[in-house]
Amino acid sequence: MTKIHLLLVDDEQAILNSLMRTLRNLPSVKVSTAGNGQEAIDKMEQEPVDIVITDLTMPVMNGHELCAQIANRFPDTIRIMLTAHADLDNVLEGINKGRVWSYLQKPWDNHALRILVEQAIQARELISERTLLRKTLARYERRRRKNLDGFIGDSIAMQMVYSIIERSAPSRASVFITGESGTGKEVAAQALHNLSQRKLDPFIALNCAAIPSELMESEIFGHVKGAFSGAVSNRDGAATLADGGTLFLDELGEMDMTLQAKILRFIQTGTFQKVGSGKTEKVDVRFVCATNREPLEAIREKKLREDLYYRLNVISIDLPPLRERDNDAVQIANQFLQQFAASEEKEFVGFSSDAEVFLSQYSWPGNVRQLQNLIHSCVIMNEGPLLTSKQLGEQLRLPSDQLNQLSVARRSSIATQPSTDSAQPEAVIPMPDTMDARLAGYDSDKVEPLAVTERKAIEHAIAFYGDNVVQAAGALGVSPSTLYRKIQSWQ
Numbered sequence: 001m002t003k004i005h006l007l008l009v010d011d012e013q014a015i016l017n018s019l020m021r022t023l024r025n026l027p028s029v030k031v032s033t034a035g036n037g038q039e040a041i042d043k044m045e046q047e048p049v050d051i052v053i054t055d056l057t058m059p060v061m062n063g064h065e066l067c068a069q070i071a072n073r074f075p076d077t078i079r080i081m082l083t084a085h086a087d088l089d090n091v092l093e094g095i096n097k098g099r100v101w102s103y104l105q106k107p108w109d110n111h112a113l114r115i116l117v118e119q120a121i122q123a124r125e126l127i128s129e130r131t132l133l134r135k136t137l138a139r140y141e142r143r144r145r146k147n148l149d150g151f152i153g154d155s156i157a158m159q160m161v162y163s164i165i166e167r168s169a170p171s172r173a174s175v176f177i178t179g180e181s182g183t184g185k186e187v188a189a190q191a192l193h194n195l196s197q198r199k200l201d202p203f204i205a206l207n208c209a210a211i212p213s214e215l216m217e218s219e220i221f222g223h224v225k226g227a228f229s230g231a232v233s234n235r236d237g238a239a240t241l242a243d244g245g246t247l248f249l250d251e252l253g254e255m256d257m258t259l260q261a262k263i264l265r266f267i268q269t270g271t272f273q274k275v276g277s278g279k280t281e282k283v284d285v286r287f288v289c290a291t292n293r294e295p296l297e298a299i300r301e302k303k304l305r306e307d308l309y310y311r312l313n314v315i316s317i318d319l320p321p322l323r324e325r326d327n328d329a330v331q332i333a334n335q336f337l338q339q340f341a342a343s344e345e346k347e348f349v350g351f352s353s354d355a356e357v358f359l360s361q362y363s364w365p366g367n368v369r370q371l372q373n374l375i376h377s378c379v380i381m382n383e384g385p386l387l388t389s390k391q392l393g394e395q396l397r398l399p400s401d402q403l404n405q406l407s408v409a410r411r412s413s414i415a416t417q418p419s420t421d422s423a424q425p426e427a428v429i430p431m432p433d434t435m436d437a438r439l440a441g442y443d444s445d446k447v448e449p450l451a452v453t454e455r456k457a458i459e460h461a462i463a464f465y466g467d468n469v470v471q472a473a474g475a476l477g478v479s480p481s482t483l484y485r486k487i488q489s490w491q
């Protein structure tokens, strides 16, 4: 079992001795001591410390200042404060400034102290597991991203989709994709192709809703010269073009039922005849089909052949609507904003925080396509650097009361929800010394360009949170991806 390193900090040797006596027999715990805050920080720089128990009243650096430094530089270290004055003001200051995990009142009860340390050990172990899990997930995510590059979004619902795509891509089994319009069914079909051994051969997509039914058979199977009026020469169809690769039939429920019967035969035998030809041709094609209708309903309404559906539905992928994908809308919107700002040659750096709330609250009936079109039109109609919820609402033509509701609905709950990024308590009121430090960064004699001021604010926040970009982003009221993007843009 890994040893937990516990550091006791007090300027009175007698207190340190007494704490040592109580805690030294805890299994798998190594106990060290420091006589003041600076000595404690020096020790932590030499060797990782899991739990710190510090006195509040000490010369030079008091317990709150020490915990604040530890919170910035070693945020995973659990901080416990020993104090004879555990009044509300002190406790609040400790929580806000040093993200103190717990207080113990002097004189302490030895039994209570041991229980508190045992609980702190459990909390520390959970933090370690979480950190390890996050690192593993991030590594896994980076590896996978290379292959699913058409998709943006880390929501749990989409992780399940990615996993099915990855597992089924190497097989030649047919895939049936369902999902509302604009959820990315074609992106999924393309990803299946890109991840398969067929990736160097063609990916041919046909939208059955966009092609007149009388031309559909020829689009799929091709035709010979003179097969119908207008067939002035021989022409290959999608089946021939996709030989060796993937044939994606979108909106299958819009295809004529008689043609669906021919498709079924083609899937079963790999053979077909061009329109007007008696010659049978054979190809090797993987079939991926999609519909934005509920397939069983389409079967009931005689829009989709039951036998064709069951033949195709060897593997099914259901793409969740955007509103059910956690924070994906914000992530995707950021990517579209960068893309359209570049193509329209506009200066946009991101979304205002109320716009981010709006993006994650809106119901997106047209899913990712609607989001894509919205960001494109907002970029065209507005000037940067930030897109606001008002600008998004204007393009969506939302009444202002609905817009206000969507832009602020979650803000109050964000403020009261504990952070999932740290096991330490969150600040409940602004930190006065942080504000001072920020104001101290301004030179009262001159005004700098916004970009310079913004960069200073970001650099300060990142340094303040000990290079923890997630916490810095939270304090600045933007998403971590926004911050990463800005940092990248400086490079």
Ligand SMILES: Nc1ncnc2c1ncn2[C@@H]1O[C@H](COP(=O)(O)OP(=O)(O)OP(=O)(O)O)[C@@H](O)[C@H]1O
Pocket: 150, 151, 152, 153, 179, 180, 181, 182, 183, 184, 185, 186, 187, 188, 250, 292, 332, 368, 369, 372
């Ligand atoms: N997760 C995603 N990340 C980034 N872009 C996406 C994502 N999902 C879809 N898109 C983009 O949204 C648009 C619509 O996607 P796509 O055409 O694949 O949807 P669809 O479900 O096939 O739509 P339809 O039902 O109307 O055929 C495309 O421009 C696609 O690139």
